[in-house]
Amino acid sequence: MDAFVELNKERLGPDNSLYAGRKYKLPVKTDSSPPSSSSSSSQTVNYAIFGKKYADVEIVDNQLNGAYYYLVAGHGGPDPGAVGDYGDWHLCEDEYAYDVTLRLARNLIQHGATVYLITRDPNDGIRDDSYLKPDKDEVCYPDLRIPLNQLRRLRQRTDAVNRLYQKNKGNFQRMIAIHVDSRSRGENIDVFFYHDKRSNSGKKAAEILQKTIQQKYDVHQPGRGYMGTVSNRNLYVVRNTYPVAVYIELGNINHRRDQQRFIVTNNRQALANWLSEGLIEDFKTNK
Numbered sequence: 001m002d003a004f005v006e007l008n009k010e011r012l013g014p015d016n017s018l019y020a021g022r023k024y025k026l027p028v029k030t031d032s033s034p035p036s037s038s039s040s041s042s043q044t045v046n047y048a049i050f051g052k053k054y055a056d057v058e059i060v061d062n063q064l065n066g067a068y069y070y071l072v073a074g075h076g077g078p079d080p081g082a083v084g085d086y087g088d089w090h091l092c093e094d095e096y097a098y099d100v101t102l103r104l105a106r107n108l109i110q111h112g113a114t115v116y117l118i119t120r121d122p123n124d125g126i127r128d129d130s131y132l133k134p135d136k137d138e139v140c141y142p143d144l145r146i147p148l149n150q151l152r153r154l155r156q157r158t159d160a161v162n163r164l165y166q167k168n169k170g171n172f173q174r175m176i177a178i179h180v181d182s183r184s185r186g187e188n189i190d191v192f193f194y195h196d197k198r199s200n201s202g203k204k205a206a207e208i209l210q211k212t213i214q215q216k217y218d219v220h221q222p223g224r225g226y227m228g229t230v231s232n233r234n235l236y237v238v239r240n241t242y243p244v245a246v247y248i249e250l251g252n253i254n255h256r257r258d259q260q261r262f263i264v265t266n267n268r269q270a271l272a273n274w275l276s277e278g279l280i281e282d283f284k285t286n287k
Contacts, residue, residue, distance in 0.1 A: 003048030051125015076138035077146025082182030103272030
């Protein structure tokens with residue numbers, strides 16, 4: 001309803017009433033499968049969840065046709081996650097993880113994937129600001145209030161993923177969790193990855209993502225070096241979700257150099273671009 005009102009606010013009457021004979025736009029759910037496209041003609045689909053500026057998504061190809069992604073941005077609702085200080089700003093993990101997650105979702109949809117945003121914010125959309133103002137109105141798919149209790153919160157999003165997995169069983173499926181780490185101010189870290197120790201496919205997917213980012217740094221910042229790691233860890237959502245899972249830490253929210261990875265819009269978009277390229281490679285190697 002909110003998406004419908006946003007799309008049609010210039011056409012609505014008092015109390016969002018409709019006028020007979022007037023045409024209205026219908027929003028497309030974020031979890032809807034995008035229409036097929038061909039190399040000769042592209043299509044544009046409106047996804048209100050991405051915000052007004054980025055809502056229109058051009059489907060550029062079908063590279064990820066048949067792939068299903070469940071994207072879980074860390075924390076949200078009453079829990080901001082890690083909080084770092086940058087001047088007068090408080091950088092909240094849930095806001096920056098969510099922005100990168102939205103950008104990743106949009107990229108995947110452009111290539112024909114079906115994407116479910118498990119952590120969702122009804123009104124933030126993709127934001128180009130350096131300081132992403134925190135709020136507490138995020139919900140869990142499809143529209144569930146996020147509990148404060150950590151275990152209940154993790155169970156809630158795990159259950160959401162597993163229900164969708166059963167619904168889409170037989171297709172290529174991945175659960176991608178995106179977080180921002182919190183360490184001492186002096187510890188500069190790179191993007192790193194966790195997988196379930198029982199999952200060879202999860203390890204392989206994480207290694208492909210790591211290799212992709214390594215290659216990107218070699219091109220864009222030669223000589224910088226990249227120390228991102230892949231390892232297994234006994235994390236609740238990784239251990240208990242049914243799809244192959246990769247858990248991503250984007251950096252240290254307390255370190256000044258890592259903070260540039262979050263507050264600079266182009267850096268957030270680059271992260272999403274590089275991760276989507278890695279996921280495309282992961283899909284191709286498993287077709």
